Amino acid sequence: xxxxxxxxxxxxxxxxxxxxxxxxPNVSEKARTAILAAAQECGFQLNQNAKQLKxxxxxxxxxxxxxxxxxxxxxxIEAIQGLVAETPYQLAVDYMDxxxxxxxxxxxxxxxxxxxxxxxxxxxxxxxxENFAAIDVPCVLVTSDASQLPFENLSSVTIDDRQAACxxxxxxxSLGHRHIAVIGGDPAISDTSRLRMDGCLDAFRSRGIPxxxxxxxxxxxxxxxxxxxxAQDLLSQGRSxxxxxxxxxxxxxxxxRALAEQGLKVPEDVSVMGVDGLxxxxxxxxxxxxxxxxxxxxxxxSLQVLLAAIEDSAPARHEIVPYAIVxxxxxxxK
Amino acid sequence: xxxxxxxxxxxxxxxxxxxxxxxxPNVSEKARTAILAAAQECGFQLNQNAKQLKxxxxxxxxxxxxxxxxxxxxxxIEAIQGLVAETPYQLAVDYMDxxxxxxxxxxxxxxxxxxxxxxxxxxxxxxxxENFAAIDVPCVLVTSDASQLPFENLSSVTIDDRQAACxxxxxxxSLGHRHIAVIGGDPAISDTSRLRMDGCLDAFRSRGIPxxxxxxxxxxxxxxxxxxxxAQDLLSQGRSxxxxxxxxxxxxxxxxRALAEQGLKVPEDVSVMGVDGLxxxxxxxxxxxxxxxxxxxxxxxSLQVLLAAIEDSAPARHEIVPYAIVxxxxxxxK
DNA sequence: TTGTAGGCGTTATCAT
DNA sequence: ATGATAACGCCTACAA
Numbered sequence: 141x142x143x144x145x146x147x148x149x150x151x152x153x154x155x156x157x158x159x160x161x162x163x164x165p166n167v168s169e170k171a172r173t174a175i176l177a178a179a180q181e182c183g184f185q186l187n188q189n190a191k192q193l194k195x196x197x198x199x200x201x202x203x204x205x206x207x208x209x210x211x212x213x214x215x216x217i218e219a220i221q222g223l224v225a226e227t228p229y230q231l232a233v234d235y236m237d238x239x240x241x242x243x244x245x246x247x248x249x250x251x252x253x254x255x256x257x258x259x260x261x262x263x264x265x266x267x268x269x270e271n272f273a274a275i276d277v278p279c280v281l282v283t284s285d286a287s288q289l290p291f292e293n294l295s296s297v298t299i300d301d302r303q304a305a306c307x308x309x310x311x312x313x314s315l316g317h318r319h320i321a322v323i324g325g326d327p328a329i330s331d332t333s334r335l336r337m338d339g340c341l342d343a344f345r346s347r348g349i350p351x352x353x354x355x356x357x358x359x360x361x362x363x364x365x366x367x368x369x370x371a372q373d374l375l376s377q378g379r380s381x382x383x384x385x386x387x388x389x390x391x392x393x394x395x396x397r398a399l400a401e402q403g404l405k406v407p408e409d410v411s412v413m414g415v416d417g418l419x420x421x422x423x424x425x426x427x428x429x430x431x432x433x434x435x436x437x438x439x440x441x442s443l444q445v446l447l448a449a450i451e452d453s454a455p456a457r458h459e460i461v462p463y464a465i466v467x468x469x470x471x472x473x474k
Numbered sequence: 475x476x477x478x479x480x481x482x483x484x485x486x487x488x489x490x491x492x493x494x495x496x497x498x499p500n501v502s503e504k505a506r507t508a509i510l511a512a513a514q515e516c517g518f519q520l521n522q523n524a525k526q527l528k529x530x531x532x533x534x535x536x537x538x539x540x541x542x543x544x545x546x547x548x549x550x551i552e553a554i555q556g557l558v559a560e561t562p563y564q565l566a567v568d569y570m571d572x573x574x575x576x577x578x579x580x581x582x583x584x585x586x587x588x589x590x591x592x593x594x595x596x597x598x599x600x601x602x603x604e605n606f607a608a609i610d611v612p613c614v615l616v617t618s619d620a621s622q623l624p625f626e627n628l629s630s631v632t633i634d635d636r637q638a639a640c641x642x643x644x645x646x647x648s649l650g651h652r653h654i655a656v657i658g659g660d661p662a663i664s665d666t667s668r669l670r671m672d673g674c675l676d677a678f679r680s681r682g683i684p685x686x687x688x689x690x691x692x693x694x695x696x697x698x699x700x701x702x703x704x705a706q707d708l709l710s711q712g713r714s715x716x717x718x719x720x721x722x723x724x725x726x727x728x729x730x731r732a733l734a735e736q737g738l739k740v741p742e743d744v745s746v747m748g749v750d751g752l753x754x755x756x757x758x759x760x761x762x763x764x765x766x767x768x769x770x771x772x773x774x775x776s777l778q779v780l781l782a783a784i785e786d787s788a789p790a791r792h793e794i795v796p797y798a799i800v801x802x803x804x805x806x807x808k
Numbered sequence: 809t810t811g812t813a814g815g816c817g818t819t820a821t822c823a824t
Numbered sequence: 825a826t827g828a829t830a831a832c833g834c835c836t837a838c839a840a
Contacts, residue, residue, distance in 0.1 A: 183582075185582050187527070187585065187586055188523075188586055189522075189523045189524075189526045189527040189586055190523075190527050192523045193521070193523040193524050193527055208548070208551075208552065209548060209552070214542070214543060217542075218542065218543070233569075235567075248519055251521065252521060252522055252523055364753060364754065364757045365753075368757060393754070393757050393758075394757055396757075396759060397756075397757040397758070397759060400759040406759075419698060419699075420698065420727070420754075422731075423698045423702060423727050423728055423730075423731040424727075424731070424758075425730060425731060425734040425740075425759075
């Protein structure tokens with residue numbers, strides 16, 4: 141079943157059928173209803189291969205997701221899908237490995253999807269600095285800051301990771317903790333990890349608390365196992381800390397497990413705080429204290445910025461959206 | 475950059491370029507290396523739209539995933555991707571809403587992707603009974619049993635959900651529990667839910683333990699919140715049970731939270747057991763007892779069955795893969 | 809408003 | 825082994 145068949149069936153020409161199906165103007169009401177009805181009847185669907193092959197500009201917005209096993213991104217994707225559904229655009233989601241180059245990936249996808257704009261969920265500014273120049277459609281980098289990059293078509297929407305980490309640490313400090321271990325990502329690899337680590341250092345410095353990264357910082361993958369192993373390692377040096385700050389909720393969960401295996405209770409013996417605000421955290425016992433990224437907000441602002449760039453040729457913007465310090469059962473006064 | 479450009483650049487005709495790029499026979503070694511080198515040099519990539527538009531048979535295997543937010547499936551997808559990477563085939567993953575019709579979805583995808591075979595991750599046999607007849611490529615339904623369906627091109631690979639639930643219940647019973655509440659999916663909607671519920675009933679019956687579904691069974695969505703609300707509801711009727719069997723780990727986690735809010739500890743006051751064997755479960759405190767579905771096994775067998783059907787025209791098979799009862803900290807002797 | 813026809817980049821079928 | 829060429833299904837000028 142092709143539009144040619146539909147044309148024969150309805151008595152119109154393929155051009156008219158195509159226009160009707162795509163909601164173009166210059167189609168009589170009569171033709172439109174007849175064609176749409178016929179299409180409906182046979183469950184007809186345009187062949188996307190042919191469509192995208194021919195189209196100059198698609199009506200696609202491309203969502204490039206870096207990291208397939210990331211609960212925060214999963215939530216965000218759902219939110220973005222919901223929002224895009226209310227627009228005349230189509231969302232094409234592309235999942236990629238956490239350690240491949242998202243910009244190069246986008247570059248290969250562009251001639252195929254011909255997107256009007258691209259949303260990057262996660263990304264490394266280094267990759268952008270190196271390869272983004274070849275991309276000429278409006279883009280938004282979500283969850284990282286691109287304001288330092290010299291690209292006129294690259295916006296960004298993120299929380300202030302550095303300040304968020306700093307504020308989380310300040311909460312722990314204000315609860316009386318002085319010896320705080322930090323488990324995060326590798327600051328050499330991920331911008332976010334570096335910023336969150338810097339935020340921690342800011343807090344220690346401003347409060348005049350000494351912090352030796354060598355002894356109290358561990359760089360791991362954002363995973364349960366990463367948090368688990370890091371906490372084990374920290375504990376193997378003797379428990380000098382009364383609190384752990386984890387740069388992600390999943391890390392915190394792994395760390396809590398490691399503590400439990402040493403007979404340490406949360407929060408009685410050690411306070412633990414994460415980042416992200418995953419739904420899971422509020423079901424754990426104890427509920428996990430965290431820095432919540434407002435998923436809906438992040439999604440909404442990102443799409444708004446992108447659509448403004450696409451529809452109104454608005455210049456690039458670099459937005460900081462608010463986060464929320466969520467004080468819950470896993471932390472307490474020392 | 476198209477194969478036409480490549481043809482000009484290398485001095486060969488487009489046909490030869492296409493054949494070389496696709497590893498067809500009847501291409502001289504000289505031509506192949508020259509063309510591949512040129513392609514490499516310009517970072518050339520075939521346009522998938524054009525390719526799939528023209529191809530009679532693709533080299534695609536289609537993976538239709540029902541439910542976007544399902545940790546078990548996420549694991550399985552990863553496993554399948556890894557396995558397919560070792561074959562000459564390409565995996566095309568399609569995610570869909572939990573409550574849309576996976577068979578109809580596949581039906582629309584076929585003319586576009588022209589897959590050699592389809593793997594359904596999750597699915598409702600009702601939908602298959604109704605619409606599968608129109609699909610003529612080999613298919614495998616994973617995590618549900620299709621042996622009762624009259625289709626020669628539909629295989630299935632699953633655990634024995636009924637026996638698994640029964641065995642889990644028997645474990646709880648052998649630990650001395652007599653009043654066990656069950657939280658599962660809606661047996662009217664999902665095959666898996668019905669089978670797991672039936673398994674529970676089997677266990678109660680064979681042990682001569684009375685069970686009133688009205689009072690002790692709750693049907694919810696497979697989510698933290700579903701488990702949480704169901705447990706709250708059960709508790710609101712007074713705590714007559716000493717154990718909860720949840721038909722999914724996520725449900726169990728939600729239920730544990732609800733128990734905690736009533737001051738009930740797991741496993742001291744109530745034992746809780748789930749199903750799936752998510753990695754998360756082994757990091758929780760207490761570690762979650764569960765029925766583990768062996769993801770790698772499920773993935774491997776499914777793909778083997780599909781490839782046998784594709785490559786050797788093997789008849790449909792209906793495989794039952796083993797599960798494992800994982801006794802962990804969240805359950806104990808009553 | 810509608811019809812016609814050319815071409816998007818590729819594969820596949822012919823010849824050569 | 826290679827080259828030329830007709831599709832694949834659709835969109836989009838352009839003509840009517």
